[in-house]
Amino acid sequence: MPHKQALLRRLTRPAGHRPVMLAIAGDSAAGKSTLTRGLAEAIGSERVAWMCVDDYHRYDREERRGLPFTPLHPACNYMEVMEQHLQLLAMGEPILKPVYDHHTGKLVRPELFVPAEHVIVEGLLPLASPLSRACFDLTVYLDPPEELRRAWKVRRDTRDRGYRDEEVLAELARREADAASFIRPQRQYADIVVRFAPIEGRPVSEGLSTTVLLRPTAPHPDLSTVLTEDTREAIHLKLVRDLDGKPVDALHVHAYASPEKSAAVKAAIWGALGVDREPPPSLGLVEPGVRSEPLAIVQLLILYHLVLARRTHDGSGESAPPAEPPTGEPAANAASVASAVAR
Numbered sequence: 001m002p003h004k005q006a007l008l009r010r011l012t013r014p015a016g017h018r019p020v021m022l023a024i025a026g027d028s029a030a031g032k033s034t035l036t037r038g039l040a041e042a043i044g045s046e047r048v049a050w051m052c053v054d055d056y057h058r059y060d061r062e063e064r065r066g067l068p069f070t071p072l073h074p075a076c077n078y079m080e081v082m083e084q085h086l087q088l089l090a091m092g093e094p095i096l097k098p099v100y101d102h103h104t105g106k107l108v109r110p111e112l113f114v115p116a117e118h119v120i121v122e123g124l125l126p127l128a129s130p131l132s133r134a135c136f137d138l139t140v141y142l143d144p145p146e147e148l149r150r151a152w153k154v155r156r157d158t159r160d161r162g163y164r165d166e167e168v169l170a171e172l173a174r175r176e177a178d179a180a181s182f183i184r185p186q187r188q189y190a191d192i193v194v195r196f197a198p199i200e201g202r203p204v205s206e207g208l209s210t211t212v213l214l215r216p217t218a219p220h221p222d223l224s225t226v227l228t229e230d231t232r233e234a235i236h237l238k239l240v241r242d243l244d245g246k247p248v249d250a251l252h253v254h255a256y257a258s259p260e261k262s263a264a265v266k267a268a269i270w271g272a273l274g275v276d277r278e279p280p281p282s283l284g285l286v287e288p289g290v291r292s293e294p295l296a297i298v299q300l301l302i303l304y305h306l307v308l309a310r311r312t313h314d315g316s317g318e319s320a321p322p323a324e325p326p327t328g329e330p331a332a333n334a335a336s337v338a339s340a341v342a343r
């Protein structure tokens with residue numbers, strides 16, 4: 001079982017010698033870079049290294065034209081090399097990473113990628129195999145409704161990647177089978193599933209709410225002190241059924257939740273770490289001048305897990321959040337990460 005060996009190797013690495021590994025998976029234009037950008041800024045550039053696994057594309061855009069599969073298919077990517085590299089990074093080792101240029105569609109000169117205290121790995125297929133999944137401390141899947149993702153992709157690819165509307169729509173149609181077979185199945189392996197969506201029955205222009213599935217595979221903060229199941233509340237926490245029928249907590253944040261309610265939820269997340277600082281101010285930025293409070297809450301929740309994982313790596317060996325403000329050495333480590341995050 002190579003993935004179990006990889007997990008053991010990583011977990012038995014001496015304290016402080018391995019980065020906290022976060023995966024953010026999802027289809028093209030699902031919002032991975034937007035989510036990651038705010039996280040990376042909050043953690044601080046010297047404490048985070050961010051990579052995209054789309055760099056492991058096996059063929060460039062021109063070569064792909066004649067092939068029977070799309071970039072979403074594992075056969076279109078060097079999956080084994082990605083797995084090897086993820087294992088090295090999880091052990092704190094540098095890699096020589098391939099590079100795919102999304103503007104030109106060409107594979108260019110590889111670059112040295114050195115892990116930092118935190119490594120964020122986003123892309124199409126980071127959770128595609130047991131071996132890749134074994135490399136992460138926390139896994140997130142972005143799951144916007146298809147209609148919204150398509151709108152995001154058309155806008156982004158025409159604005160930033162030189163495509164015309166009809167080309168993007170044709171490519172989306174071509175990719176659908178591979179998305180169903182290889183991208184969407186990764187949803188089941190995430191600790192956190194995030195779905196930004198328009199307010200029911202309203203257009204996107206009126207804002208996006210979010211529903212976040214908090215699967216029991218990660219030790220989430222206790223939000224029951226500030227939230228109820230009352231769905232009339234702008235932010236509520238409700239037990240729902242996951243796609244496999246299992247019960248799971250769902251945190252819902254309405255696009256127009258009041259600043260007071262939002263602040264109470266943020267305080268509950270951040271306060272559970274025993275860190276007496278304000279949450280980082282950089283959270284929630286969609287693009288210059290556009291902020292989203294639901295995005296800020298999702299990012300803060302992920303930061304909570306990163307701080308917790310750092311604390312566990314640094315020696316306490318605990319995997320659950322402390323009930324009381326922490327004391328002693330592990331707490332000092334956690335506080336130092338959190339203060340970096342709060343800078």
Ligand SMILES: Nc1ncnc2c1ncn2[C@@H]1O[C@H](COP(=O)(O)OP(=O)(O)OP(=O)(O)O)[C@@H](O)[C@H]1O
Pocket residue numbers: 026027028029030031032033034035123124152153155156196208286292295
């Ligand atoms: N939370 C959000 N709220 C509003 N708009 C968003 C959000 N996330 C993403 N978008 C929009 O969707 C577009 C695509 O997002 P982003 O580039 O983050 O996706 P991605 O998953 O990193 O894409 P790819 O994998 O194709 O590079 C952004 O340019 C932005 O306009």
Ligand SMILES: O=C(CO)[C@H](O)[C@H](O)COP(=O)(O)O
Pocket residue numbers: 027028029054061071101102105124
């Ligand atoms: O799904 C994508 C992630 O952004 C890209 O479209 C893919 O990585 C490469 O395709 P392209 O030919 O558009 O560069």
